Amino acid sequence: MLPANVPRAHAPGKxxxxxxxxxxxxxxxxxxxIAQYTQVWLKPIHGSGGLFTAFEQVSRGEFYxxxxxxxxxxxxxxxxxQFVGGKLPVQNILQRPDDLVMYAVASFIQQLPVPEVADDxxxxxxxxxxxxxxxxxxxxxxxxxxxxAATFALYENLFNETMTPEERIxxxxxxxxxxxxxxxxxxxxxxVYGGVNRVEGNQFSRPNIPTHHALWTGExxxxxxxxxxxxATGECVAAVRRLxxxxxxxxxxxxxxxxxxxxxxxxxxxxxxxxxxxxxLLVRIGVVPTATQDFVNAVERAGGAAKVCGAGSIKGDQGxxxxxxxxDKDAMNVLMADKGNLRWAPLKVSPSGAxxxxxx
Numbered sequence: 001m002l003p004a005n006v007p008r009a010h011a012p013g014k015x016x017x018x019x020x021x022x023x024x025x026x027x028x029x030x031x032x033x034i035a036q037y038t039q040v041w042l043k044p045i046h047g048s049g050g051l052f053t054a055f056e057q058v059s060r061g062e063f064y065x066x067x068x069x070x071x072x073x074x075x076x077x078x079x080x081x082q083f084v085g086g087k088l089p090v091q092n093i094l095q096r097p098d099d100l101v102m103y104a105v106a107s108f109i110q111q112l113p114v115p116e117v118a119d120d121x122x123x124x125x126x127x128x129x130x131x132x133x134x135x136x137x138x139x140x141x142x143x144x145x146x147x148x149a150a151t152f153a154l155y156e157n158l159f160n161e162t163m164t165p166e167e168r169i170x171x172x173x174x175x176x177x178x179x180x181x182x183x184x185x186x187x188x189x190x191x192v193y194g195g196v197n198r199v200e201g202n203q204f205s206r207p208n209i210p211t212h213h214a215l216w217t218g219e220x221x222x223x224x225x226x227x228x229x230x231x232a233t234g235e236c237v238a239a240v241r242r243l244x245x246x247x248x249x250x251x252x253x254x255x256x257x258x259x260x261x262x263x264x265x266x267x268x269x270x271x272x273x274x275x276x277x278x279x280x281l282l283v284r285i286g287v288v289p290t291a292t293q294d295f296v297n298a299v300e301r302a303g304g305a306a307k308v309c310g311a312g313s314i315k316g317d318q319g320x321x322x323x324x325x326x327x328d329k330d331a332m333n334v335l336m337a338d339k340g341n342l343r344w345a346p347l348k349v350s351p352s353g354a355x356x357x358x359x360x
Contacts, residue, residue, distance in 0.1 A: 008041035009153035010359035012350035013135040014142035014190035015223055015323055016309040018261045018278050021240050021285060022254030023184040028200035030207065030258055030265075031190045032215065034223070035348040037359035038133040038146040040101075040154050045127040051105070053098040054130035055147070057137055062098045064105075066124055072099075073106040080178055090181035090234035100144060101129070104151045104175045111171070112159065125158060134359075136343070138228050140310010140320040144179045145187035148172050149354035157356045168192045168354070181234040194352040198262065209265045220327045221347040224336075226292050227318025229311070236311040240285050254281055275305035275325055287312030292319030295339075299324055302331045323347075 002008070012033040019029025045052070050065035064072065076099065082088035094100055109124060131150070135143040149172055156162060163171070172188035186199045196215070198205045214220050229236070244250055257278050264271040279296055282288050288296070288308055299306040304326025308319045324344075326332045336344055 002041055002043065006041050006043050007154060007158060007356075008039055008358055009150045009157065009354060009356045010037045010039040011146040011149035011153065011191045011354035012037055012142075012194055012352075013146050014187060015321060015347070016140070016186070017196075017265075017323065018258040018274075019186075019254065020140075020282070020309065020311060021237065021287065022251050022258070023186055023199065024237060024241065025245065025251045026201050027251050027255040028198055028258045028262075029184065029186045030196065030198050030262055031186050032196045032347070033190045033194040033350040033353065034141070035350040035360065036134045036141065037350075038131055038135055038143060038150050039359040040129070040131045040147060040150040042125060042154060042158070043128045043130070044125050048126040050126055051102070051124070052128045053102065054128050055098055055101060056130070056132045058097045059130075060097060062096060062102075064098075064102050066126070069102070069106040069109065073103060073110065076103055076178055083181060090179075090238055091232045093178045093181075100175065100179055101131070101147055101151055103178060104148045104171075105129070105155065107171060107175060108152060108155045108159075112161065136225055136228065136321070138232060138320075139225055140229070140233070140308065140312070141223075142187045142190060145172055145176055145191045146354075148175045149188070149191040153354040153356055165192050165353075179232075179234060181238060190353070192353040194350045196265075196349070207262050207266055210268055213265065213268055215265060215347070216349055218346040218348050220325055220329075222324040222326070222332060222344055223309075223347050224295070224306075224322045224324055224342055224344040226295055226308075226320065226322050226342060229289075229313030229318055229320045230316030231311075231313045233311040236287055236314050239314045240287065244285055250281075250285070257281060270327075271325060272305040275307055275323070276300065279305070279307040282308055282312060286314060287319075289313050289315075289317050289319050291317040292322065295322065298335060299326060302326060302335045303328060304331070 017030040023029035309323040
């Protein structure tokens with residue numbers, strides 16, 4: 001248990017309602033931030049000259065000296081350029097599990113408007129930087145964006161620096177490129193703003209969903225973790241790009257589907273038909289493993305609709321997080337009764353994004 005005075009910050013996860021993969025090609029995407037949080041904390045250890053890491057589910061307990069943070073960041077920037085040049089697979093950019101968060105720390109320090117040695121911007125506090133999370137890793141629920149956003153919120157407080165939401169989004173995307181390669185802004189927007197968001201190109205907006213809508217109350221909406229995908233998000237995105245980048249008609253169909261779902265939500269119309277269409281589009285591009293398709297088929301037989309709501313997977317049997325819509329609560333309970341190995345819960349929206357303080 002951490003002492004009450006240990007600085008901390010937290011950020012929510014997210015689920016894609018519609019538009020995964022197609023957003024990379026300029027199509028719209030809808031996401032909802034969920035009340036599953038990643039919390040980041042810093043426990044000072046004076047005299048250590050750097051940061052020890054203790055990231056739950058991730059860390060191997062590394063030590064990062066402050067003296068080498070700049071060169072560490074430069075190395076990862078160079079590895080990203082190797083990826084861009086086709087010389088390095090996206091999944092090989094990061095060399096250690098802890099590197100992503102420490103890259104965020106290094107990026108934050110580098111962007112300070114005055115030298116770190118100034119009186120009002122002391123050197124980074126040495127100690128143990130750690131995290132805990134209720135988000136599954138690598139399953140399409142925005143775990144990497146959440147930990148970066150929480151890290152920035154923590155360091156804004158430590159350095160008495162305040163970024164605008166737009167600056168936070170830009171910096172989160174800059175860091176996330178190491179994990180996902182050529183991604184979109186939707187994860188960053190979701191963890192910064194919370195609620196339900198739409199991104200199309202460089203434009204961000206809030207769908208006008210009625211306050212009494214079941215999405216806000218969680219009635220009929222669920223998430224199910226259908227295992228951890230065998231392929232990383234960046235790997236999936238690269239594979240889909242390689243096969244379908246020039247298929248304009250396909251991405252237009254994705255766009256139409258996302259727009260239809262937003263219309264369903266704003267008009268409070270049953271979204272089952274649209275969600276089922278979205279699932280079939282994702283099957284078409286090869287990111288829904290057979291075992292996950294079997295689960296979705298079972299949901300449909302029970303009267304609902306389901307779809308993967310992360311990048312999915314191009315190999316293995318596990319598709320990551322699945323969005324389920326089924327109005328009959330009893331039908332959902334019966335469906336999941338013989339699937340005791342799958343983690344699932346009603347979808348609870350997080351109304352706000354990354355913020356200082358302990359997670360709820």
